[in-house]
Amino acid sequence: MDEKRAMYEARAMSPPRALRRSRPVATVLFCLVVLYTFWQLQPFASHPYHMDVAAVLGDPLDEAIADLVPLEAHIISKCPDTRDALRQLILPVMQRVHDRVNFTLSYIGHPTANDGVECKHGPEECMGNIIELCARDLYPDPKISLGFVMCLTREYEDIPDRTLIEDCALEHAIDFQALNECATKDDGAYGLSLLRNSIQRSSEVR
Template identity: 60%
Template sequence: MDEKRPIQQTMSSPRSFRRSRPVVSIAFVIAIVYTFWLWQPFRPMLNEPIVEVANDVQTTDRLVPLEAHIMSKCPDAKEALELLVLPVMERVHDKVNFTLSYIGRPTANDGVDCMHGPSECMGNILELCARELYPNPKINLGFIMCLSRDYEDIPERSLVEDCALESAIDFQQLNDCAVKEDGAWGVSLLRDSIKRTSDAGVTKSATIRLDNKIYCIRDGGEWSDCPNGAGVNDLLIAIEKLRRQS
């Protein structure tokens, strides 16, 4: 899904955004406490046999950069996480430096534009706060995948409550992060994430990058730009090859 498509709605600066949504603080507090939603973190999601790498092969200790650029209300992001990112992270979360970055546009008034409107901006902020508060990918990716399964409902109160509760994420901490400094903190997190995506030259959700290079793109329900293959094993092998390099 290309970021260049027309923006539907604009998320303005934190203060004006909160004025237009007077219950946003409550929505965040009550909309973020249930995180796993019947989904178990990092359970195998494909029937594809998983490659085994020989233990006697010498590898480096460096963590290989792996990054996904997404939008929280994007169906391609959901599929990319479900089909590729999570099954791979289940195997090699201790061998990669995983980053989740978001696609959008910063505005002149210190706000942000999100393609699916302010509700997507809120969803992005919630997911960024979850990653900041809970660096363990088994927790934060479980929460994010839980939200993504019902991406059209992000950030509805019942969805976020269910996901936060089931992932053992503290609701109050998550809310405090989202509304810190009258909302400016969360918007700042999102602006920084959007800048990272822009600096990488990424415009489509979902784009997977490996070792700071585009590895694969999920767009319109199809994989593209995947010279090494879009399968779980393909990405696992690519990661292991990078780890063997000195």
């Protein structure tokens, strides 16, 4: 009688078998929910706009371009909105998805007669756009070209001042002479064609 009573009490104190099996699953799910919530609530790392973009974006991309998702921004060089967009939108996004996107900066303007272009802030902005496009042409890795563009936009009013360009080129290991040769190649026709094609691209996606 006592043995039966002891067995009954032991069974009564033990949780049902299904409940015991479900406990590890429930624990794992709880941990996943906590981790996911923490990840969602964690803010972007705060970086000054003169930061080392290469350090943030990490190693070069290994995937083929065809396997990456297109990510494109349309800007003009001599504009505070461009500076703010690069700091507050583009860089935080690139920090998180740089290894999954094919990033491109395209420029806004208007084609003119005789294969020319017109820029919102005049010829100086056109030259600034060309210099930034040449940086991308010479250094397709966005860690370099995007870093260079962000450096220039710190002092966008001075674009295309030679000293500013030289300083930013030095900061991001860009060959200033190669930049100059790109912008002036074929009496400027090559750089102008880069800008015209970029403006055409922007007009097509509007």
